[in-house]
Amino acid sequence: MREKIVYELKSLYRDSFRIRGYEFGKGEDSICVIGSLRGNEVQQMYICSLLIERLKQLESQGYLTNTCKILVIPCANTYSLNLESRFWPSDGTDINRMFPGYNLGETTQRIADGLFERIKDCKYGVQLTSFYIPGHFSTHVRMMKTGFEDIEEAKHFGLSSIVVRSPRPYDTTTLNYNWQIWCCKAYSLYTKACEEIDEKTAKEAAEAILRFMYEKGIISYPVLGGYKSEIVDEDRMVSIKSSSGGFLKTLVDVDEQVFIGQTLAIIYDPYTHVELEKIISSQEGKVFFIHAKSMVYAHTSIVKIKRNI
Amino acid sequence: MIETFASVSLPIDEKYKLTKQRIQNGTSKKRICVVTGIHGDELEGQYVAYQLQQKIREVYDQLDGIVDIYPCMNPLGMDSIQRKVPMFDLDMNRIFPGDEDGSMVEYLAYCIIQDIKGADLVIDIHASNAYLVELPQLRINELFKEKLVPMSKWVNANFVWIHSTSTILESTLGYCLNKLNTPTLVLEMGIGSRLTLEYGENSVQGLLNAMHQLGMLKNEYPVMEPIIGYDQEIRFLNAQCAGLFISEMEVNTPVKKGQVIGMIVDPLSGNKLCEVISDWDGLLFTIRKYPICNEGSLIGRILEGKQ
Numbered sequence: 001m002r003e004k005i006v007y008e009l010k011s012l013y014r015d016s017f018r019i020r021g022y023e024f025g026k027g028e029d030s031i032c033v034i035g036s037l038r039g040n041e042v043q044q045m046y047i048c049s050l051l052i053e054r055l056k057q058l059e060s061q062g063y064l065t066n067t068c069k070i071l072v073i074p075c076a077n078t079y080s081l082n083l084e085s086r087f088w089p090s091d092g093t094d095i096n097r098m099f100p101g102y103n104l105g106e107t108t109q110r111i112a113d114g115l116f117e118r119i120k121d122c123k124y125g126v127q128l129t130s131f132y133i134p135g136h137f138s139t140h141v142r143m144m145k146t147g148f149e150d151i152e153e154a155k156h157f158g159l160s161s162i163v164v165r166s167p168r169p170y171d172t173t174t175l176n177y178n179w180q181i182w183c184c185k186a187y188s189l190y191t192k193a194c195e196e197i198d199e200k201t202a203k204e205a206a207e208a209i210l211r212f213m214y215e216k217g218i219i220s221y222p223v224l225g226g227y228k229s230e231i232v233d234e235d236r237m238v239s240i241k242s243s244s245g246g247f248l249k250t251l252v253d254v255d256e257q258v259f260i261g262q263t264l265a266i267i268y269d270p271y272t273h274v275e276l277e278k279i280i281s282s283q284e285g286k287v288f289f290i291h292a293k294s295m296v297y298a299h300t301s302i303v304k305i306k307r308n309i
Numbered sequence: 310m311i312e313t314f315a316s317v318s319l320p321i322d323e324k325y326k327l328t329k330q331r332i333q334n335g336t337s338k339k340r341i342c343v344v345t346g347i348h349g350d351e352l353e354g355q356y357v358a359y360q361l362q363q364k365i366r367e368v369y370d371q372l373d374g375i376v377d378i379y380p381c382m383n384p385l386g387m388d389s390i391q392r393k394v395p396m397f398d399l400d401m402n403r404i405f406p407g408d409e410d411g412s413m414v415e416y417l418a419y420c421i422i423q424d425i426k427g428a429d430l431v432i433d434i435h436a437s438n439a440y441l442v443e444l445p446q447l448r449i450n451e452l453f454k455e456k457l458v459p460m461s462k463w464v465n466a467n468f469v470w471i472h473s474t475s476t477i478l479e480s481t482l483g484y485c486l487n488k489l490n491t492p493t494l495v496l497e498m499g500i501g502s503r504l505t506l507e508y509g510e511n512s513v514q515g516l517l518n519a520m521h522q523l524g525m526l527k528n529e530y531p532v533m534e535p536i537i538g539y540d541q542e543i544r545f546l547n548a549q550c551a552g553l554f555i556s557e558m559e560v561n562t563p564v565k566k567g568q569v570i571g572m573i574v575d576p577l578s579g580n581k582l583c584e585v586i587s588d589w590d591g592l593l594f595t596i597r598k599y600p601i602c603n604e605g606s607l608i609g610r611i612l613e614g615k616q
């Protein structure tokens with residue numbers, strides 16, 4: 001294992017901002033795994049740390065190759081994580097909306113550029129990421145239809161779902177999109193948690209990434225098990241929304257099978273605990289996403305169900 | 310007449326409401342919309358919303374048409390001095406045209422578009438951010454310039470920046486309304502969290518002139534002719550290092566190649582770190598007022614070759 005500073009930026013009063021990378025193996029840049037780009041992506045960084053721990057063991061046991069180099073960057077936004085702020089502290093910008101970056105531009109454009117310069121030429125890119133609405137996801141790979149996507153290869157993670165969706169205008173400045181434009185096969189991985197560590201799905205994700213590496217011949221240690229992945233178009237996700245605000249009690253968990261008419265959650269009056277609304281499933285399928293806060297707004301997705309075909 | 314055109318329940322005892330003032334007279338269906346406060350920390354439009362109504366009251370008898378004023382599209386952001394929608398840290402101007410079946414903010418964005426679309430002219434007033442002062446300028450996507458450049462001369466802006474198209478801007482209110490054939494001018498002026506009364510007065514004069522041009526008011530309102538600039542003439546000054554930026558420069562100032570715009574210093578060591586120098590002759594139309602900068606922070610913008 002070699003620890004390297006991928007990018008460094010001096011500050012007026014804070015300690016320098018650094019992006020650290022951990023390299024394993026020799027040869028061409030074959031895979032890059034990147035953890036938190038946002039300051040609340042705790043689980044994402046944790047998964048990378050588990051991965052580094054495993055790769056160190058595999059390296060000492062001789063399971064790495066001389067032709068494939070692995071790079072893990074657990075965190076590209078220490079300044080925000082240390083402040084528990086999702087975005088860049090001094091101007092509120094999102095590094096994951098700054099790619100491919102610009103070395104003469106604004107601060108987060110420079111950071112994106114410094115990072116992307118190091119990682120743009122790898123063959124595979126895996127980003128552990130999160131959604132802006134707080135909630136729990138079923139662990140899955142997410143891909144955008146850019147015309148460059150390779151869905152078949154995504155099956156090598158062995159995760160139960162590969163969600164495919166069309167890019168939206170704001171996606172064009174994300175790391176995943178730009179990786180694809182640079183001919184890197186890019187995958188976004190979501191697990192149950194974001195702001196707190198969920199041990200079970202963190203291990204599941206780290207294992208899935210190792211399985212992918214084994215299947216692609218990047219490591220020689222066999223990672224068995226996994227699912228036969230199902231490719232799910234985002235249109236198959238059915239969102240069940242609240243029509244009132246209040247306290248939320250959820251009655252199901254991610255990956256649970258639900259049926260039509262089942263009560264998935266209840267919203268209570270926050271003053272009197274009077275039941276305001278039952279969130280009822282209109283579909284038969286598996287819970288893919290669930291809102292994870294105790295208080296909820298109206299017009300909010302409480303549960304997303306992966307509809308059975 | 311004050312109307313609530315969208316309302317969503319927050320968890321406890323409060324609704325997220327979007328409101329507008331409608332002033333209507335005569336028989337014409339001509340409609341002008343003044344929208345502001347999509348970014349909660351941008352307040353220059355607040356004065357325009359107030360002052361425009363004061364001025365319209367003076368000439369209400371001759372008004373023929375509809376004036377819709379939307380003073381605050383992000384009330385929770387404005388209340389908490391935040392640019393974005395607080396609970397999600399979400400930039401409202403990146404989710405248009407919204408989604409009727411989407412999340413709360415997507416739904417509200419959808420309601421805004423539905424309420425405004427079809428107007429004869431929309432002005433979306435922004436006020437830079439906490440860091441930079443902007444000379445009043447319209448930002449026009451080159452895709453819409455044929456239609457918008459003639460209208461851009463109505464509203465008493467100092468400068469019109471015609472910029473190349475970028476996919477990220479497709480989710481702004483301005484882009485979405487223009488795509489729906491509702492002519493929308495995006496005005497960027499002043500600085501976040503403050504009022505610049507002179508700019509506000511100029512904009513009100515411009516809005517009254519726009520109403521005159523649309524045939525909604527008989528009176529004439531003289532306005533200035535804006536300078537037109539394209540991306541390739543715009544030059545950026547970025548901080549070469551982190552530090553305290555010190556400058557007495559103001560916007561609307563001609564600058565020369567080699568001119569010192571300001572300096573970046575280190576209050577800890579007491580040393581001067583670097584000078585910020587213009588490499589171009591032109592007009593300074595953006596200048597940093599928030600003095601702390603990181604490496605890369607925007608210090609200013611110059612329209613090259615124009616005075």
Ligand SMILES: [Zn+2]
Nearest residue numbers: 348351435436
């Ligand atoms: Zn704005």
